[in-house]
Amino acid sequence: MNRTRYTAIAPIVAxxxxxxxxxxxxxxxxxxxxxxxxxxxxKERETVNVPVWASVGAIVIGGLMLVLGGRKG
Structure with missing residues (x-):
């Protein structure tokens, strides 16, 4: 797998x-x-909530990078 695929898979996993x-x-x-x-x-325990729209957006952007990143125009 090349660097573009690794870069695309990272936001999908995250x-x-x-x-x-x-x-x-x-x-x-x-x-x-x-x-x-x-x-x-x-020591205080801090919690960071990730919005659902940000999670879905990361998956969509990673998917687009995966699909469009392999094309050479």
Whole structure:
């Protein structure tokens, strides 16, 4: 497979995963304090929701790249 196909498959996979999971989350360090030998830290879990229209759009764009990318005009 050539580079164009890999580039086209990436948004298709990402869009499909976004449709299935609806978003992703990550942990963010917000505060860290060190008092002598004791270290305290606060971690917050952040969630990012991916809109359905963005997921479908990524799948459509990847599909178009896959179909039209192989044509040489």
């Amino acid at each position: 869009g499909a995963l976004a449709l299935v999971y609806g978003g992703f989350s990550y942990v963010k360090d917000t505060h860290t304090t060190k008092i002598g030998p004791i270290e305290l830290s606060v």
